[in-house]
Amino acid sequence: MRIGTLVSGVMLAAVAAGTAAAQEVTLRLSHWVPPTHPIQTMGIEPWVKSLTEASNGRIAVTIFPAQQLGAAPDHYDMARDGIADITYTNPGYQAGRFPKYSLIEIPFHANNSTGGAQALHEWYAPIAETEMSDVKFCLANPHDPGTFHSKNPIKVPADVNGLNVRPAHATMARFVSALGGGPVQVPAPEAREAIANGTADAITFPWNSIYIFGIDSETPYHLDMPFYISAQLLLINKDTYNGMPDDLKAILDDHCTPEWSRRFSEGWVENEASGRQKMIDSGEHTLYVPTADEVQMWRDAAAPLIDQWKEEVGDGAQEIYDGYVAALERHDARF
Known part of the structure; x- marks a missing residue:
């Protein structure tokens, strides 16, 4: 019995060590609309749920709505500075700061924002590497044409x-x-x-x-x-991203794709059109x-x-x- 108990103890210790090695991450996500807005209920929350499920619970996200962590125009800098790990940012709130991105704001280009979201992501992701080099670009979320x-x-x-x-x-x-x-x-x-x-x-x-x-x-x-259209972006603090284990980075990357931009946008687009x-x-x-x-x-x-x-x-x-x-x-x- 003593030998069995000793072996069981060693096995439990090994499991505990493995669990500790499987690092868990809690991310703070900030946005500026009410928590009942379709941006949160139809976009952010399903994205967060998928991220958590894909990581078997190792990635948790706490959502801070309604400008709790900072004013709407400040959300790009909040991602850059780590005030939040992920921010929902409208670059159009800062005139002249992102000139290439501002192309999407010119009227009479996109006639819908589902295909538009996927197109915008594919087009802008490589540009963001230089124009928004101090954050990690994740998703594009245009609203239904206004x-x-x-x-x-x-x-x-x-x-x-x-x-x-x-x-x-x-x-x-x-x-x-x-x-x-x-x-x-x-x-x-x-x-x-x-x-x-x-x-x-x-x-x-x-x-x-x-x-x-x-x-x-x-x-x-x-x-x-x-x-x-006005297109908001989901942006990630670079230090947060770089500090994550490689397997969790890969899961996050899988949630920062053109397909996810479309999926993230679909509910809000439908809601706005209604x-x-x-x-x-x-x-x-x-x-x-x-x-x-x-x-x-x-x-x-x-x-x-x-x-x-x-x-x-x-x-x-x-x-x-x-x-x-x-x-x-x-x-x-x-x-």
């Missing part, structure tokens, strides 16, 4: 003249300025207040976020066309479908943004642009 929502009708570009508009990102802010409007640049969680208190007359947003952020009672008029029908069914909203001539007016008004982007990027801009268009076409997401 448009203008306003207190009074906006039908053609001239209607923006004189309005204060909360733009989705820096490129839309530039576009609003070019049309004679005044950009009111606040992150999404502060958008309702800007509309409600009269600071802004209109907003560029995807459809159902008008309801999610409680803006539906303030903006009864909507331009009914797929106009622009807001349009909700407005139609309510009888309280007016959706204006522009004519073909009016769509062309909008496209002509936005065209200078492409030339400005190429000038800012400089050498290689045309090749980068062509690569983005080719990726959209490859995934049936070209406007």
Whole structure:
């Protein structure tokens, strides 16, 4: 019995040592929307669940929603500096900082955000290695194409003249300025207040976020066309990633793919699109479908943004642009 007990003890010790060697990691993931938002419930939570299951529980993720760890515009630097291990970042909140990435913000390129997410990931991942070199790029998460929502009708570009508009990102802010409007640049969680208190007359947003952020009672008029996208990114602190065991790095890498960008985005895309029908069914909203001539007016008004982007990027801009268009076409997401 003594020998058996001794052998059992040695075996238990060996198992314990093996368990200790199988390092566990707890990651802090920060974002800036409410915890009930589809970004969390349909994107982040399924991604986290898959990551945990694939690692047999060795990777745990604690989610910090609603700007708990920092303001929305700070999330890139929060990933870089390790304030969070993973952040959900909108690069468009920082004008001019990521000029190549800002191509995706120019209207009339992506007409859907499922194929668009996969295309964006494939196109931008190699660019991110230099343009966002102090973080690890993981996923791209564009929303369903957004448009203008306003207190009074906006039908053609001239209607923006004189309005204060909360733009989705820096490129839309530039576009609003070019049309004679005044950009009111606040992150999404502060958008309702800007509309409600009269600071802004209109907003560029995807459809159902008008309801999610409680803006539906303030903006009864909507331009009914797929106009622009804003794409958020999931970014990882490099020290966190480099400090993980190789097998856990491999699991994380498997969750940072173009296919995962599409999968991560699908639920939110569907949810945002549903807001349009909700407005139609309510009888309280007016959706204006522009004519073909009016769509062309909008496209002509936005065209200078492409030339400005190429000038800012400089050498290689045309090749980068062509690569983005080719990726959209490859995934049936070209406007």
